[in-house]
Amino acid sequence: MARLELDSVTKRFGEGDGSVLAVDDVDVDIADGEFLVLVGPSGCGKSTTLRMVAGLESITDGEIRLDGDRMNEQGPAERDIAMVFQSYALYPHMTVRQNMRFGLEESTDLSDEEMDGRVDETAELLDITELLDRKPGALSGGQRQRVALGRAIVREPKAFLMDEPLSNLDAKLRSQMRTELQQLQADLDTTTVYVTHDQTEAMTMGDRIAILDAGELQQVATPLEAYHRPANQFVAGFIGEPSMNFIDCATEDATLVDGGFRYPLGDEVGEAVADAADVTLGIRPEDLSVDASADASGGDAAGDHAFDATVTVVEPMGDENVVHLSLADGPELVATVNGLRRIESGTDVIVSIPENAIHVFDGDSGDALHNRSLDDAELDDARV
Amino acid sequence: MSAADRLQTTIAGLDRSRVALYAVLLALVAFYLAPLESGFMTAFKTPDGFRTTTPFALPPLGEFTLSAWGTAFDRLSNGLLNSALMAVPATVLSALFGSLAAYGLTNLSWRGQIGVLVLFVAGVFIPYQAVLVPLTQFWSFVDLGGRIPLALVADNEGLINLSITHVAYGIPICTVLFRSYYATIDDEMLEAARLDGASAATIYRRIILPLSVPIFAVTLIYQFTQIWNDLLFAIVLVSNPSNQVVTVALNQLQGSFVQQFNLQMAGAFVAALPTLVVYVLFGEQFAKGVAGDS
Numbered sequence: 284m285a286r287l288e289l290d291s292v293t294k295r296f297g298e299g300d301g302s303v304l305a306v307d308d309v310d311v312d313i314a315d316g317e318f319l320v321l322v323g324p325s326g327c328g329k330s331t332t333l334r335m336v337a338g339l340e341s342i343t344d345g346e347i348r349l350d351g352d353r354m355n356e357q358g359p360a361e362r363d364i365a366m367v368f369q370s371y372a373l374y375p376h377m378t379v380r381q382n383m384r385f386g387l388e389e390s391t392d393l394s395d396e397e398m399d400g401r402v403d404e405t406a407e408l409l410d411i412t413e414l415l416d417r418k419p420g421a422l423s424g425g426q427r428q429r430v431a432l433g434r435a436i437v438r439e440p441k442a443f444l445m446d447e448p449l450s451n452l453d454a455k456l457r458s459q460m461r462t463e464l465q466q467l468q469a470d471l472d473t474t475t476v477y478v479t480h481d482q483t484e485a486m487t488m489g490d491r492i493a494i495l496d497a498g499e500l501q502q503v504a505t506p507l508e509a510y511h512r513p514a515n516q517f518v519a520g521f522i523g524e525p526s527m528n529f530i531d532c533a534t535e536d537a538t539l540v541d542g543g544f545r546y547p548l549g550d551e552v553g554e555a556v557a558d559a560a561d562v563t564l565g566i567r568p569e570d571l572s573v574d575a576s577a578d579a580s581g582g583d584a585a586g587d588h589a590f591d592a593t594v595t596v597v598e599p600m601g602d603e604n605v606v607h608l609s610l611a612d613g614p615e616l617v618a619t620v621n622g623l624r625r626i627e628s629g630t631d632v633i634v635s636i637p638e639n640a641i642h643v644f645d646g647d648s649g650d651a652l653h654n655r656s657l658d659d660a661e662l663d664d665a666r667v
Numbered sequence: 668m669s670a671a672d673r674l675q676t677t678i679a680g681l682d683r684s685r686v687a688l689y690a691v692l693l694a695l696v697a698f699y700l701a702p703l704e705s706g707f708m709t710a711f712k713t714p715d716g717f718r719t720t721t722p723f724a725l726p727p728l729g730e731f732t733l734s735a736w737g738t739a740f741d742r743l744s745n746g747l748l749n750s751a752l753m754a755v756p757a758t759v760l761s762a763l764f765g766s767l768a769a770y771g772l773t774n775l776s777w778r779g780q781i782g783v784l785v786l787f788v789a790g791v792f793i794p795y796q797a798v799l800v801p802l803t804q805f806w807s808f809v810d811l812g813g814r815i816p817l818a819l820v821a822d823n824e825g826l827i828n829l830s831i832t833h834v835a836y837g838i839p840i841c842t843v844l845f846r847s848y849y850a851t852i853d854d855e856m857l858e859a860a861r862l863d864g865a866s867a868a869t870i871y872r873r874i875i876l877p878l879s880v881p882i883f884a885v886t887l888i889y890q891f892t893q894i895w896n897d898l899l900f901a902i903v904l905v906s907n908p909s910n911q912v913v914t915v916a917l918n919q920l921q922g923s924f925v926q927q928f929n930l931q932m933a934g935a936f937v938a939a940l941p942t943l944v945v946y947v948l949f950g951e952q953f954a955k956g957v958a959g960d961s
Binding site (some may be wrong): 285337358359360364365366368370371372373374375376385386389390434438596 | 741853856858859860861862863864865866869873874877878
């Protein structure tokens with residue numbers, strides 16, 4: 284159990300002009316017992332970062348500290364860290380018991396009885412006792428996953444590193460293991476860094492998530508903070524499924540303009556975006572409200588924040604409908620509505636974009652100029 | 668033409684092509700096995716027998732004998748023993764060194780790796796003829812028998828020199844064979860072992876070596892056959908007649924005046940027997956290794 288600090292960690296592959304910057308100046312401070320999820324699209328440097336922590340990849344610049352001790356020059360064996368790999372990486376010629384014992388035999392001075400005791404205990408925790416005498420080849424994917432976890436847990440390391448451990452499982456097993464892993468981590472209370480490209484895993488599992496893009500750290504925050512208060516447009520688009528809607532606009536006198544699309548802003552938001560010429564308006568699909576059109580209801584697209592639109596595609600998910608909309612004034616939007624509502628494609632509707640739910644990002648840097656208004660107390664409570 | 672007729676023609680056409688295929692395959696088998704069968708038959712014939720009959724015919728009545736086998740075995744027994752003493756250690760060592768080198772070049776990473784690998788690959792293509800003179804000069808300079816005052820070394824100097832030479836010249840091809848196999852080993856598994864606290868040597872001993880059984884079978888069979896069948900190095904490096912290996916002894920079965928074909932054929936089979944035995948012993952693993960099944 285330990286505090287893990289990444290201090291300006293940088294990784295450059297190759298030398299000179301041909302070098303590639305894989306990880307750029309990443310700072311993360313992971314508290315003792317914390318579950319941090321490192322998330323980002325493939326190639327963003329998240330696995331490289333994890334491998335640097337493990338000692339499998341050298342550190343070009345910066346420092347990694349475990350419990351305050353510099354780790355840069357330590358080999359993987361000396362760091363007292365256990366890792367779970369995507370491919371499980373079990374030793375195929377050894378039984379499950381031998382697989383789990385291997386690390387104990389190589390890195391501890393425990394007696395045979397003590398090692399067997401630890402293995403039995405861990406096997407019981409993971410419910411794999413009956414598999415102990417089998418070889419990995421005779422196990423299913425889910426069982427191998429458990430053995431790989433067991434091999435890490437049995438060593439009682441200072442930190443767990445997990446590199447997309449669930450991505451080889453089928454969807455159902457994955458969500459089950461997700462819950463189990465969270466439970467396990469909470470019980471063991473061991474510092475954990477978990478790498479994934481899956482934003483659902485990131486949202487649901489982590490105490491905090493660190494979002495990486497192109498080697499640069501975009502934001503480190505609790506899942507809800509990242510969802511509601513994204514630091515920039517990349518985070519806003521990456522977190523959340525379906526993704527946040529974006530409309531590129533120009534600002535004209537506290538109004539966002541994109542062709543015929545005009546969105547007037549109130550004082551508070553208007554002030555926040557006053558200095559930027561080009562901005563991006565962001566709105567989450569669930570914050571859009573879709574109402575019957577003027578023709579059917581006899582009403583009108585009244586109000587500054589309501590727009591005429593046509594439904595192009597409806598994807599029924601059961602609990603909700605994902606509705607693709609084409610605004611009369613140009614932009615395409617995606618909204619989610621209650622699954623019990625009947626919406627046909629081709630119908631005309633009125634879409635409202637409530638101002639208290641919009642995000643505005645700088646058109647050049649992508650930085651958030653304004654995030655949706657929320658009761659702050661509510662956000663903090665959400666972590667409990 | 669009705670559908671049934673068409674079907675019949677198809678079957679007939681298929682049959683004809685099948686028959687032709689089997690005929691060709693059979694002819695090829697006969698062509699391939701004829702020399703072997705002829706040799707085998709000749710080995711059981713008396714001199715009169717092989718002079719008066721065609722080589723592939725069965726020995727005629729009264730012309731059947733086992734004496735050629737007996738003589739061949741007597742005259743080759745010392746060569747067989749010497750070959751075994753030379754080839755077994757050379758095979759095992761070249762495979763082991765090849766495996767170690769391949770592990771170092773494939774699964775570990777260090778600077779200058781590619782350059783070293785290129786040297787190994789180049790080593791595969793060195794023609795033996797090109798090194799005969801430097802090789803004899805090298806061994807006369809080393810002079811093992813003179814330097815190590817042991818009767819065992821002095822008596823078997825030729826065999827020891829030959830064995831070491833075969834180890835050295837076998838390492839490149841063994842390395843290449845092992846390397847192609849080790850390249851398929853999951854890197855994450857070796858990284859997991861490193862995180863588990865295993866050193867490079869421990870990983871080799873506890874993970875790589877146990878997983879190498881199939882490729883060891885391939886390499887052992889290949890190397891043993893190569894070394895056992897070598898004549899060139901044996902002629903050049905072994906001068907002491909008591910150190911003579913089986914290929915050289917077999918070559919001397921050829922009489923100077925009378926061609927004793929039965930003796931030569933029996934001798935050839937006796938000399939080839941050990942390679943056959945090795946293949947049978949490791950055959951199953953060999954098949955696995957070739958098929959890439961681990």
